[in-house]
Amino acid sequence: MPVGPRTRLILQRVLQALPALLGVVVVSFILTRALPGDPAAYFAGPAATAESIAEIRTTLGLDRSWPEQFVVYVVDLLQGDLGQSLSTGQPVLAELLRRLPASLELTLTALLLSCLIALPLGIAAAVHQGSWIDHACRVLVTAGVSLPTFFTGIALVYVFYYLLGWAPSPLGRLDFIYLSPPEVTGFYVLDALLAGDTETAWGALRQLALPAITLALFTLAPLARMARAAMLQALSSDYIRTARAAGLGERQIVYGYAFRNAMLPV
Structure with missing residues (x-):
């Protein structure tokens, strides 16, 4: 065969x-x-x-x-x-299967957050090359690559929980004042929303915020760097120069042509 x-x-x-x-x-x-x-x-x-x-x-x-x-x-x-x-x-x-939903919830939330930040940031840095947006993107990428996640997590807990008091206690998936929602998917935020318990969903989301931001900062760096490099390559290509020579608007060129081609390798 x-x-x-x-x-x-x-x-x-x-x-x-x-x-x-x-x-x-x-x-x-x-x-x-x-x-x-x-x-x-x-x-x-x-x-x-x-x-x-x-x-x-x-x-x-x-x-x-x-x-x-x-x-x-x-x-x-x-x-x-x-x-x-x-x-x-x-x-x-x-034990792994019992803890898998919590890990997946954290990982998917961090990945979604990093994509929502990294892709627009990388594209804006490429479009406005050399501007403060580009420099901010480089600083964020460098920090995300060089800082270990445990240091970022401890720093966020120290600032937002210990100093400012904005974040809940960094222990567990829910604060002690909430009851675990009925298990459907294993994701506390989604299960609470499916049960119609918005208060528990908000509590689970607040508990998830700092760990998700910590992981997102780590995964954000390579995504933003790839998005910026792909967008710069697309903007310097022949078809973009042809589109500009034809008199097309910059917005249509960037988002209608360059963006779609730049997202393919990302």
């Missing part, structure tokens, strides 16, 4: 990713076994006897040789078994 070029490309990418994936699996296995501490003793608790620790070690398969443990480790990974959490004792996969 002939294989198309797109299918062949996908297969090549998958085959190229296999060594890296295998390396990650091997390194993670070695780290979990080589680090100090006994997981069996941790699960058993401080008052456990040597017999109970040995029983837990046998249950976890830690009494086997490393090659045997590695085979079991890979088989469990292929079956979706990521082990048990040391802090909660629950399956890791269940």
Whole structure:
């Protein structure tokens, strides 16, 4: 059966990713076994006897040789078994799925916010090259790339929560005065709106604001830089010079022709 070029490309990418994936699996296995501490003793608790620790070690398969443990480790990974959490004792996969909606809500909000700011800012910086808008865009891009997210987050909490008191306490997804909305999507803001509880939705949105802004500042920088570079390339192209020579208005040239072509690589 002939294989198309797109299918062949996908297969090549998958085959190229296999060594890296295998390396990650091997390194993670070695780290979990080589680090100090006994997981069996941790699960058993401080008052456990040597017999109970040995029983837990046998249950976890830690009494086997490393090659045997590695085979079991890979088989469990292929079956979706990521082990048990040391802090909660629950399956890791269940813990990840339980926290996934909160992570997705934060990530999507930050991405939407960064797109709403970065794209207009990059386009305005390209259209008004050398102006204060262009310089502000460069400063923001440099700050977004150079400042680590943990520093930006701490600075925002210090200013807007500790100094100004505008933001709620940076703990959890909702303040203690609100009740969690009925779960539909797992997104607190959307679930509260679906339940008709605008007050809880507003509380969840306020709680989400500072973390979303922190992530947005990090993702905003490359988006604004790409938008500015793509717009500058579009504005210097031959068809834009032809449109200007034909007497078309600057607004139509920028937003009708240059903008649409500049957004393709972005």
